[in-house]
Amino acid sequence: MKKKTTIKDIANVLNISAAAVSKALHDDSRISDKTKKAVKQVAKNLNYQPNHLASALRSGKSNLVGVIVPRTNSNFFSSVIQNMEEVLNKAGYNIIITQSNESYKKECANIDTLLFTQVDGIIASMANETVDLSYYEKVKSKGIPLILFDRGENDLNVDYIGINDYNSSHMIVEHLVKQGCKRIAHIGGFKRTRIFNNRIRGYVDALEKYNLPQDPELLIESSLTTEDGREKMIELLALKNRPDAVYVAGDYAALGAFQVLNEQNIRMPEDIALVGFGNEAFTAMVSPTITSIEQHSSEIGQQAAKTFLKHVKKESFTQTLNKIILNAELIIRDSSKKQ
Amino acid sequence: MKKKTTIKDIANVLNISAAAVSKALHDDSRISDKTKKAVKQVAKNLNYQPNHLASALRSGKSNLVGVIVPRTNSNFFSSVIQNMEEVLNKAGYNIIITQSNESYKKECANIDTLLFTQVDGIIASMANETVDLSYYEKVKSKGIPLILFDRGENDLNVDYIGINDYNSSHMIVEHLVKQGCKRIAHIGGFKRTRIFNNRIRGYVDALEKYNLPQDPELLIESSLTTEDGREKMIELLALKNRPDAVYVAGDYAALGAFQVLNEQNIRMPEDIALVGFGNEAFTAMVSPTITSIEQHSSEIGQQAAKTFLKHVKKESFTQTLNKIILNAELIIRDSSKKQ
Numbered sequence: 001m002k003k004k005t006t007i008k009d010i011a012n013v014l015n016i017s018a019a020a021v022s023k024a025l026h027d028d029s030r031i032s033d034k035t036k037k038a039v040k041q042v043a044k045n046l047n048y049q050p051n052h053l054a055s056a057l058r059s060g061k062s063n064l065v066g067v068i069v070p071r072t073n074s075n076f077f078s079s080v081i082q083n084m085e086e087v088l089n090k091a092g093y094n095i096i097i098t099q100s101n102e103s104y105k106k107e108c109a110n111i112d113t114l115l116f117t118q119v120d121g122i123i124a125s126m127a128n129e130t131v132d133l134s135y136y137e138k139v140k141s142k143g144i145p146l147i148l149f150d151r152g153e154n155d156l157n158v159d160y161i162g163i164n165d166y167n168s169s170h171m172i173v174e175h176l177v178k179q180g181c182k183r184i185a186h187i188g189g190f191k192r193t194r195i196f197n198n199r200i201r202g203y204v205d206a207l208e209k210y211n212l213p214q215d216p217e218l219l220i221e222s223s224l225t226t227e228d229g230r231e232k233m234i235e236l237l238a239l240k241n242r243p244d245a246v247y248v249a250g251d252y253a254a255l256g257a258f259q260v261l262n263e264q265n266i267r268m269p270e271d272i273a274l275v276g277f278g279n280e281a282f283t284a285m286v287s288p289t290i291t292s293i294e295q296h297s298s299e300i301g302q303q304a305a306k307t308f309l310k311h312v313k314k315e316s317f318t319q320t321l322n323k324i325i326l327n328a329e330l331i332i333r334d335s336s337k338k339q
Numbered sequence: 340m341k342k343k344t345t346i347k348d349i350a351n352v353l354n355i356s357a358a359a360v361s362k363a364l365h366d367d368s369r370i371s372d373k374t375k376k377a378v379k380q381v382a383k384n385l386n387y388q389p390n391h392l393a394s395a396l397r398s399g400k401s402n403l404v405g406v407i408v409p410r411t412n413s414n415f416f417s418s419v420i421q422n423m424e425e426v427l428n429k430a431g432y433n434i435i436i437t438q439s440n441e442s443y444k445k446e447c448a449n450i451d452t453l454l455f456t457q458v459d460g461i462i463a464s465m466a467n468e469t470v471d472l473s474y475y476e477k478v479k480s481k482g483i484p485l486i487l488f489d490r491g492e493n494d495l496n497v498d499y500i501g502i503n504d505y506n507s508s509h510m511i512v513e514h515l516v517k518q519g520c521k522r523i524a525h526i527g528g529f530k531r532t533r534i535f536n537n538r539i540r541g542y543v544d545a546l547e548k549y550n551l552p553q554d555p556e557l558l559i560e561s562s563l564t565t566e567d568g569r570e571k572m573i574e575l576l577a578l579k580n581r582p583d584a585v586y587v588a589g590d591y592a593a594l595g596a597f598q599v600l601n602e603q604n605i606r607m608p609e610d611i612a613l614v615g616f617g618n619e620a621f622t623a624m625v626s627p628t629i630t631s632i633e634q635h636s637s638e639i640g641q642q643a644a645k646t647f648l649k650h651v652k653k654e655s656f657t658q659t660l661n662k663i664i665l666n667a668e669l670i671i672r673d674s675s676k677k678q
Contacts, residue, residue: 078412097436117456
């Protein structure tokens, strides 16, 4: 790689100090016109490009917002980003996106990268693996606005925008009970992740509310990939006493479950009713269409951006926290609609 | 926003020069142990965080690769990024992603952002709108490795990784001819974008090869969004002499066409055979499944990363260009398979 021309290179050519070159380039009155002219000529000859980053270092402002998501190829995350970006662009900010692929190590590297690029704020949704919050604490301690969405963490005590996961599970169980389902299984996410924990609690409490027995073999933890959704569905089908409904905490895993049911000619919703979570576009494309939860990604993205902008406007960082919890919407489709 | 503590703040507290503070923090032998101790204590009290960016400015290396894609929520682009990222991570590089949303203005802002963040290289796929290449020329003139994939531009004379679009169209037309189709329409991308132009040329030449009449009303330019795919399909259905096959240059637009055909109870492939491009996951999920072109996104991502790494290893930037053109694969599914 060709080395970039630095102020030092110019200084070497003219046998003057780097500080003098810098002053000359900024038209400092302490430098003679003759030197200024010489410096500018050499800068031109060497194709010197003034470094915007250096000025960001001085001003402490980059007009960049860093985003961390588990992955970009999900309708939910890409829609959140899209909406966030529109609001931020209008306010003069650009965004840079990093993905954790659900890895804690990768998420830490992303935080380092974003801090390195001098972002004015970070908007993040945490990886499945993340338990240790010290990297996020580092962001906070630097006084950089940190806003979490969807996958947040109470202990961090930062702004958060998400949906009511607990209530969403209630809505789903209530819907399935109305369809006449009696053995409702839940392929849930990892309990240690707050949103998935809330979905599991909502499921358990709703079962109790509707006087349905809570069978431990019907509650399974999953990484919620399509592949894992397949495996967990196969496990459920191997049970002596099969469920008559399966609520999966993520649409990609629901798709895996859906594939297994189709392959084994198990009818949805007659034999097993299926409900996903996230309202990914494919849930409305497959046959039968899959009931799912709409998470209001556009609202989440806009609110996250607006929350960041609120921070920027304040002189001091001490203020009341924003905790925005949106109500989700159950989109009832063929996979669970018996009547 | 709380202002970050700078070296100058520490200098002010101790009434010494910023240069002395910097030297003290770097354990420079010219500074007394007493001053070093005082500087470090004040730095700690003020929660001073050394700036990694400053060291990147000095070394001219950030270990970051910037990525520009039209959008992240397509299987093709996200899979390219995923594979690119794996190779680059192993080599010690992190990536930051920006999206153009097919806007030229946004793409220019992205380039500025990436240059600002001192990336060591840029890997990009160009926006539909981009005609003026001066922003990309700027990247080249700075001596920063630039690698294009999928949506490239011959005039830029940089490394490029993509598939053989011209041949892909040939494969599609040949397949449709074998199914007995005689009036093959093409909903193509914008002619000014090289890959779409190549697909159009391939379509036209293949029609000639198979002695099919080339009817101008069967060749339509499109932005290739799902919405536009719908509109263009409706236009084709309004023709006095309807096509018996439609080849759409992108899967999202093919999905729009697919929806219209389903809504109007036009059977695929019996009434109209449908072929898309990109092998997006949904093409295998919908009913009927949609024939499409697999673009080898993983190979493209890996090759793009490897090409960047080749640049980094070379001392000089002058070298032969890499032009990697992969052969695509036609995945034949129900929407076009008559026999």
